[in-house]
Amino acid sequence: MLTTEERQEIEEKIAEYPNRQAVSIDAMLAVQRHRGWVSDESLRDLSEVLGVSVADLDGVATFYNLIHRKPVGKHVALICDSVSCWLMGSDKVRDHLCARLSTPLGGTTADGRFTLLPIVCLGACDHAPTMMIDDELYEDLDEERIEEALTQYD
Numbered sequence: 001m002l003t004t005e006e007r008q009e010i011e012e013k014i015a016e017y018p019n020r021q022a023v024s025i026d027a028m029l030a031v032q033r034h035r036g037w038v039s040d041e042s043l044r045d046l047s048e049v050l051g052v053s054v055a056d057l058d059g060v061a062t063f064y065n066l067i068h069r070k071p072v073g074k075h076v077a078l079i080c081d082s083v084s085c086w087l088m089g090s091d092k093v094r095d096h097l098c099a100r101l102s103t104p105l106g107g108t109t110a111d112g113r114f115t116l117l118p119i120v121c122l123g124a125c126d127h128a129p130t131m132m133i134d135d136e137l138y139e140d141l142d143e144e145r146i147e148e149a150l151t152q153y154d
């Protein structure tokens with residue numbers, strides 16, 4: 001069941017858009033902000049509020065990389081997995097991060113602190129390789145910058 005706060009945030013968004021379907025992404029992100037991810041139960045609740053089928057919402061969530069359909073760690077590190085970053089050594093960044101946190105790409109650390117996920121271009125190709133942790137973008141990554149970044153998160 002959606003909380004009063006979640007429902008209120010979604011209703012505020014609905015007031016800004018021409019129809020309820022247009023709020024699908026914002027509504028899922030609102031739930032994710034509160035719960036960390038969007039469960040099947042949440043999709044059913046959102047389906048009722050928005051008048052959009054669960055299948056359609058799931059399709060949008062699957063297409064939109066920033067909606068998590070499985071539980072994630074306290075922080076989510078999104079590692080750019082597109083061409084400019086490949087050319088600038090993103091494989092080394094990924095491998096270092098995975099080794100440092102002892103979890104594979106797609107996994108969550110044993111302490112639940114980080115989930116590592118690949119993502120398409122983060123829009124900072126001129127500073128490749130890049131990653132994003134929560135809402136913070138990290139550019140020109142090397143092992144030293146990764147270490148600096150990790151110290152920012154408890």
Ligand code: FES
Nearest residue numbers: 080082085121124
């Ligand atoms: S390809 Fe990585 S930021 Fe664009």
